[in-house]
Amino acid sequence: MNDQSPPVPSARIGEHMAALRRFALSLTRDPDRADDLVQDTMLRAVLHFDRFQPGTNLRAWLFTIERNIHYSNRHRALRETVVMRQLGLTTAVALPAHDGVLALEEFLDAFRQLSAPHRRVLVLVGALGFTHRETAETIRLSPEAVRARVSRARALLLDRLGLVKGETPMPRPEFHDLREPCVRPRC
Incomplete structure (x- = not known):
């Protein structure tokens, strides 16, 4: 029996919790x-x-x-939705209609119109x-392909929002402070 045990996985995994939560928020x-x-x-x-x-x-x-896990949960939810529709059960949610929500909804609509690969690279690189x-390691592409996809995704998003490079979709300056500060050392 070997006295050397592998490093404790929870300690190494815990280092990435904040990034995992941001990614989970972008997905859900x-x-x-x-x-x-x-x-x-x-x-x-x-x-595992x-x-x-x-x-x-x-x-x-x-x-x-x-x-x-997210995709598995989504597929499960879609199956549950079909059952709910068959039973005649539906729900509706209305968001408040103020400037920030409207700007966010406009952005999310434009973001949703992007292809899945474009959304994925924008979340990973941008958010x-x-x-x-x-x-590139996460989605198994070359770094050059990732750069090209990010550039194209940003251009498509700006075009769909009717913005020019450097312009923001946020309607008022106080909304700019709502962004989460970057915690990565190279930001």
Whole structure:
């Protein structure tokens, strides 16, 4: 029996919790569901840490787990929605109609019109602060392909919002302070 034990996975995984939560929020758009998704990701990562290949990118591995859990949950929810429709059950939610919500809705509508690959790179690079190399490892593309996809996605988003480069969709200056400060060292 070997006296050297592998590093404690929870300590290494815990370093990425903030980024996992931001990614979960971008996927779910609901803080409660995002917290559940992070918890499920952490649990699955700890339970299956033996599948992690040392020397590879732990953060990319965790994001892949989180993304896969999210897609599984979405497919399950779609199946449940079909059943609810068959039973005649529906719900409706109305958002308050003030400037910030309207600007956010306009942005989200434009964002949703982007293809899934474009949305994915914008979330990873733009929202979560991944480098092009980290994004490339996460989605298994070359860094050059990621750069091109990010550039194209940003241009499409600006075009759909009717903005020019450097212009913001936020209607009032006080909304600019709502952005989360970057916690990554290279920001």
